[in-house]
Amino acid sequence: MEQGAKRYVFGPVMSGRLGRSLGLDLLGSRICSMNCAYCEAGPLKRLTVTREPYVPAEAVLDELRAWDEERRDRGEPLPDAVTLGGLGEPTLNSDMPRIIAGARAILPGVPVAVLTNASLMPDPAVRAELALADAVLPSLDSLVPEEFARVNRGHRSLDCAAIAEGILAFRRESAARVYLEVLLVAGVNDSDRNLALLKEFCTRLAPHRVDVTTLSRPGTEDWARPVDPATLARWRSELTPLAARSGEASPGIGAGLADTAEKGQEQCGAMSMVEARARIQASLARRPQTAAQLSRALLADPALVARALAGLVADGLAVESRREGAEVYFQTRG
Ligand code: SF4
Numbered sequence: 001m002e003q004g005a006k007r008y009v010f011g012p013v014m015s016g017r018l019g020r021s022l023g024l025d026l027l028g029s030r031i032c033s034m035n036c037a038y039c040e041a042g043p044l045k046r047l048t049v050t051r052e053p054y055v056p057a058e059a060v061l062d063e064l065r066a067w068d069e070e071r072r073d074r075g076e077p078l079p080d081a082v083t084l085g086g087l088g089e090p091t092l093n094s095d096m097p098r099i100i101a102g103a104r105a106i107l108p109g110v111p112v113a114v115l116t117n118a119s120l121m122p123d124p125a126v127r128a129e130l131a132l133a134d135a136v137l138p139s140l141d142s143l144v145p146e147e148f149a150r151v152n153r154g155h156r157s158l159d160c161a162a163i164a165e166g167i168l169a170f171r172r173e174s175a176a177r178v179y180l181e182v183l184l185v186a187g188v189n190d191s192d193r194n195l196a197l198l199k200e201f202c203t204r205l206a207p208h209r210v211d212v213t214t215l216s217r218p219g220t221e222d223w224a225r226p227v228d229p230a231t232l233a234r235w236r237s238e239l240t241p242l243a244a245r246s247g248e249a250s251p252g253i254g255a256g257l258a259d260t261a262e263k264g265q266e267q268c269g270a271m272s273m274v275e276a277r278a279r280i281q282a283s284l285a286r287r288p289q290t291a292a293q294l295s296r297a298l299l300a301d302p303a304l305v306a307r308a309l310a311g312l313v314a315d316g317l318a319v320e321s322r323r324e325g326a327e328v329y330f331q332t333r334g
Contacts (some may be wrong), residue, residue, distance in 0.1 A: 008055055008086070009063045010282040012079040013297045017137065017179055017211060018113055022079040024064065024103065025086025025286075026093035028055045033089050033119040035153040036141075038185060038219035040287035041087045048092065049119065049155045051126075057098035064106050074275070078110050084133070085115035087286065091126050100132045113137060119158050121166030131174035135208075138167050139181045142189040143197035151189050151224075164201055171205055179209040184227045184235060186214075195238060202242035210239045217287065217329075276300055276308040281317060281332060288321040288329040 008025045015021040030039070031046045031054055064082075071078075082103045084090040091114070093099070100112050111134035118138035120126040130136050140163065142148040148160040171178050182198060184190045202210055212235045214226040227235075279298050283289065291309055295302045309330060312318035321331040 006063050006067060006278075006282060008060045009067045010086075010286065011279070011298075013283065015081075015083070017209070018083060018135075019080030021081045021083045021113070022067070022107075022110075023083050023085055024060055024090075024099065026055055026060065026084055026090040026096060026099065027086055027088035029087055031088040031092060032117070033092065033155050033158065034117050035220070036117075037151055037153065037188075037221040037224040038183060038215050040217055040219060042287070043220075045088075047155055049157055051092055051094040051120075053095040054088075054093050055095070057095040057102060060095075060099050061102040061106065064103060068106055078107055081111050081113050081135075082107060083113045083115060089117050089119065090114055091116050091120045091130065097129045097132055100129075111135060115139075117152070117154075118163050118167055119154060121170055122162045123166070124169075127166065127170045127173060130170060131176055133176050135177040135179060136170065136174075137179045137181060138170075139183065140164060140167065140198070140201070141183050141185075142194045143201060144189070144191065144194050147189040147191065147194055151183075151185050168201075168205055171207070177209075178205070178207040179211065180205065180207040181211045181213065182235070182239065184212065184214045184232065186225045186227045186231075188224075190227050190231055190235070195235060199238060199242065202239055206242070206244040209243045212236045212239055217289065217293065273304070273308060273311070276304050277312060277317075280305065280308050280312060284318055284330055284332045288331040290327050290329055294330075 008028065010023045010025065012020045012022045029045045030041045030043065031048065032044060033047070033049045035044045035047055084096065084099065090096060103112055113135040114130055114133045115137045116130070116139070118140060121130070121138065141151050143160055143164060145160055180202065212232065214232055215224060216226070279300070280294055283294060283297060289297070291302065291305050294300070294309070295305045298305070309318060317333055318330050319333050321329045323329070
């Protein structure tokens, strides 16, 4: 492994919702309770709702400690957030509470966020663990059972109505911020029926934020395509205003994002080639990306990304994975 390359720690990358976010992968491979048609994390290894220490807390936290030492050596500031997510569903890792506590101890003052597909949120024990985080970002793509089945292709035990009730219960029980995400797939979950149900749900939930997105990169299935800009704009105009306004002005995760982006660009001006290669490798290990996407996600100079990518390809560490028109996607080798 090159200096700086990590297995479970990746980034920081720029996140629209969280600012400069350091990712922790709690699964090590794509182990998930769903098999979403739009997933970018590669082929599914295991579809399960069984909780286990898939990656033990010590393995993640040892890497996080090492990352923090390297960060100090480079003189870089702390990230804006530590985000539990990665290749699969993080709540499946039964060591999640220890990882949250450990991340707080290693990076004091840095908010902890959890990206979740919400599938285990009907379980009160999982909700109690998620309440240890500062922010929870649940996904809920459809409340129409047939659409939920087609887009998310979850474990047979999952039920979208029960998941919705789990998210609502979490909002009542916890002080954590809740940022809901809805991802639209053209012709599948962009129906008026789903929009009406999600509007009713968001009115009850009053999340701190609602993000409606669509595919920006190739997903698992070729038929999963983005919705057109007009549809996306319509959904956003219907759902975004249903977020609770109270508290958004207070400093917290994602607050002051423009400021964060400016700081990030300054830091990345000084990114070394070794660091760029390590970050690109870690990012490509999670999903194929174009040079432009890497540059945006890593806040790195496009010329530096181009040189680092060329070097990784020449060294056999990255390969071209596919082309979409003029767009060339790269992935790690093997
Ligand atoms: S929940 Fe996330 S990790 Fe799991 S299949 Fe869907 S997109 Fe992929």
